Amino acid sequence: MEPSTHNPVQSHTIRRVLGPIHVWALGVGIVLVGEFMGWNLTIKQGGSLAALLGLWVMSMMYVGQVMMVSEMATVMPEAGGQYTMAKYLLGPLAAFNVGLMLVFEYAMLEAGDVIVVGQLLNSLNPDIQILPFTILTLLVLAFINYRGAQATLTLNFVITAIAFTCVIVLLFSTNFYDPQATLLQLKELTNGLPYGPLGIMAAIGYSCWFFLGIEGTAMAADECRSSSRSVPLGAIVGLATLLIGGTITWFVCSGLIPAGELGPSVYPLYDAALATGKLFVAIALFVGSILACLASANGCINDASSAWAALSKDTLLPNVFAKEHPKYGSHYRAILFLLPISLSFAMTGLLDQVVTFSIFSALMVYLLTCLMFYRFRQMYPLGTVKRSFLAPLFPILPLLVAVIVLCGLFGLHLNYGINLISGAIFYLLASVWFLKRRAKFIDQDRFLEAGLKLWGKPKWM
Template sequence: MAGSTVNEDYLAKRQLKRGTAGWLLLAGLGVSYVISGDFAGWNFGIAEAGWGGFAIAAVLMAIMYFTLVLALAEMSAAIPAAGGGYSFARQAMGPAGGYLTGLAVLIEYALAPAAIVIFIGAAVEELLGFNGPIVYAVFYALFIGIHLAGVGEALKVMMVISDLAVFAILATAVALIGDFDVANLFDIEPTDALGASTFLPLGFYGIWAALPFGMWLFLAVEGVPLAAEEAKNPARDVPKGIIGAMIFLLGTAVLVVVLLAGAAGAKAIGDSGVPLVTALKDTDSQTLATVVNVLGLAGLIASFFSIIYGYSRLVFALSRAGYLPKFMSLTSRRKAPTWALVVPGVLGFIVSLSGAGDLILGMAVVGATLSYALMALSHILLRVKQPALARPYRTPGGMVTSGIALVLSLIALTGVYAFDPRAFGYTIVLFVLGAAYFFVFSRHHLVAQTAEEEFALLAQAESDLDEYESGG
């Protein structure tokens, strides 16, 4: 029987290590995904819009992410699968909708590490005096190797690195409080743009162009549900983990956006490649600036490390379902998805050789906003189509909450075009090519035609494996 063959010979070889992550470790994963965004990148939004314009953009993106996180918390508790947003969309919109959502997330998660490793190379050059492909290759090889050792070990290493990065942000905030001056937030001269003022020196257009930079303060927190199959109690731990991470990140975002510009001036922060270090140097905290410069590398490493984890779980889920080549979901004796870690890592390394970190990150943001719109839509459709679905956690505000996330994600998508039309255009081409792969080839090779069928097969395979391991 085909189902039995898939059950015994296929899914049994594609098992992740269950019960390795509680809610606190999952919250740490969410913070780790994002933390490098607090160190650099977001501040260029001040150059696009002035402090006031960027503050508006950041608040809008914070609302988008918070409402999306609340919707994801419900869906991750109801559908605890390693595919995260892909799994939710497949349940709501079928194989095509699931794949297109997964493809958008994959663009984000495959390209983001390539951009981050370029920034890591720049930080290594500043600290040690060398950079280039060798640095990129070493970081990819080292951290993929740690992930291959097993998820428990990888997540613990990630927590230590993230803690160092968080310490740097908190220490910087404490050092800058005494130098804060509201006038410093508005030291950019108003232009003649429509709506320009002291508060909005680059006018209304600046707010639109700054939206992608507001996203950098929270980008990739949506990846927490990718760890659902490895959580101790997915229905409880994933919602607590992703909401906890989001609340923490809201706090760090307020600290860096307000205190850095308020201490060193909006113009200086908007032009800086290392805003925390710039703010500390401009306020004569030279020693701490050196320490934070080193720990800034820890922030980049934390995000690089954790997003590798995220893309591996997504590729694993897409491959296991038959959307991507099936060998990519094979797991090792340590229950690590070997090829799902290695293949995107090799491709990411090749992309990183371009050195175009800003362009690559812009493309990752386009993939992210597309996926957010599809995930928010999935929440709405699941509420309409499957009202009886068991929901251990329910989104406050229901479809209104996910509707807000949907609208804001579409607005954010246009914001990327306002800032960098190249990144927008290249990503749409990549998305169309990926969609063509599905409609021409992979839709004919799916393991199961519905999400429910795949999850049932997976549950049976896990039950069989448990019986085997217990001697039954």
Template sequence: MANEQPALKQALKPIHLWAIGVGLVISGEYFGWNYGWGVAGTVGLLLATLVITLLYFTFIFSFTELTTSIPNAGGPFAYALKAFGPLGALVAGYATLIEFLFAAPAIALALGSYVHFLYPSISVVGVSVGSYILFTLINLLGIKEAAWFSLVMTLLAIAELLLFIGVVAPDFKLANFLHNPMPFGWSGVFAALPFAIWLYVCLEGVAMVAEEVKNEKNAIAKGYISALLTLTILALAVMICVGGIAEWEKLATLDYPLPESIGLVLGRTNPWTKLFASIGLFGLIASFHGIIISYSRQIFALSRSGYLPVILSKVSPRQQVPYWALLAGAALGVLALLLLDTSKLVLLSTIGAVVVYIVSMLALFKLRRSEPTLSRPFKAPFYPVFPALALLLAIVALAAMIYFYSWLCLLFLAGLFAIIVLFYAFGKHRKSKELMQI
């Protein structure tokens, strides 16, 4: 019994997974994507979004095979460990942490900006830091409680977006949407890819709670696919509606494009504007809360496998949540939001995401060959076309990021290089056989 690994509580159903999946991502409809207008225009970003939507459909249908075959809190880290050994797992784990740890402070800053929009005297950073404290405490209550909170926040966020669409759709003008639609030509479409990814980024975080799902046939697949369909409809509807309200240049650099767009139509003092900005917090809260769940489980899994200090895999005896992982993730997030602005946090998160997608699809191909007898409750449809297309589009997205945002990519690579050096310096590579036992 002394050698038992810490375990997580199984309490989640498909409805919880749908809520966590949508909740992880839905803040992407509220802010961040509009930065893509600044590098591509409305039509340029729309084209980039259609390409990325195809990436996510092929990726999620393929990724679900890995999640159901290897239900592990480490997610991509666990898949890469089984496919490529400790070094491959290190790359996947690092990229996943970058994706989630930098997404959270971007959302926290947006939360602060929404509150500041309502009450200009309140500090953006103060609200951002306070959000970390509050939602880390909520997550310490337990996964079931956290999942139900995600469900409520997600339902409110969806209702709000539908309300937003209903309010602004009558004022949509095609001339506004087509105003200066691709100011930077086709190169702008490639530059906008990371901001299109922001509309879906972190959806794969559902994999981090796979160990906490009740035994139910295709529960994970149901949660993933229903979440992806919901997000696709909302993303395209919101982007097109906002683009048709006013000239996009007025909204391309804001952390709160939706309430500002209503303010342009109805006036900033209009009750609808104030109401929307107030309830707009639900979408940001849903994502922020869900991402905290995901990064804490990733830290927990890396610690449990020996990649991070063992204390980070400690689980509270009553709630069975990784409390040290939650606290460490919050500390790193607060540091990031104090050092970087929102657009850079978005870009770093999406750089980590596409590396995760590439490693995951390579792991899928490898495991199909090396582990033909592995139990696969859900198999990727149209194999090998879907995973190959997802892999190709992820490589294209990464190449575009390297070209347009080279210094942030260098920062990402520098961190990876430092982690690899420490990995070998401390002899972690010698524990490969032990680490392979997932």
């Protein structure tokens, strides 16, 4: 049997080398792929106007989410993002579920990225074998993450900047600024709200795809030179980048592709580039789409392995996964363990199923984050714990975020109800396994020791 003690596992090897630009690259790099594919399901399920409304409503939710996470992450005694918050605010069972949900959110998003890379290559020539490229892509990205966070996020900054530049190139190629020469035909090609209010609800659920994973910036708090500055600044600038990019994406794609064709498109930005009839633009968006997928998968490996290692360090999983590389400081065992899981899902080619499970896992984490933030403010009111960043409008902020998340879950349920039920059953069974097989290894006092030492006893103790 494993000892029921907290395992520090060489946490001193993690190097504080990241700044706001790395946090921006981590957040935007994971999420930018949502502008190149997947987001157009909002048009398929809700219509053109519902897609735009869903984008802006969901952006409000993510602003609130980032504010709450930033306040909590910068005072947490250890890395792990929302997992660590659940650990100190909700207890072992909730921490296990949040950690598992984060792992599958990023692992499924990573699998979806690789699926799209394969489909893009296959669009050039149907005879191209997708599987070798899928395996090679994941192996290369896993090796980069194996070398440590700085190498991972420096690469993400470069390829994310290139991919975002491609979106801007597409925008200006349409001559949108000249009413006489513009290629955009929004009035003729959009379809408004064909499904009414229910269409808006469905679009809100899928609009997560524009921002899914931005909250993962909190995962890098322990590796930042100044987490109180880098995490909130990098995350907020990242959100602004994604909102601008998402609006441009909707504007350009809706003006170039009829709504009936845009909804089911596998790679809408690339299709929009083809619609311009300009070869250079088509090549740029093909390259941009590939790079966006690579940046996303690269960041997802970083976040999923961080969450898995955090679970292992606290004995919620076997502690073999917690070991860090002696030279690079990376969670190399977690990276190697999760690699075949993402690969197996990517090999199915079922993009919509993979995306749905990723979104469902993310929305459940967001809902629990609202509860964690409320509990944090109740346990440690303002003035009792030094906060480097203060989220505004408490308690309205967590309530508003929770309402939008519930609307998103309802919208997702309209078309993927069975998937949501299956996901809930999976996490329920995982919880039963945890209570029967892992809970006995946890020493409650040592589990919460770092938080109590840093903050003192909460208000009601």
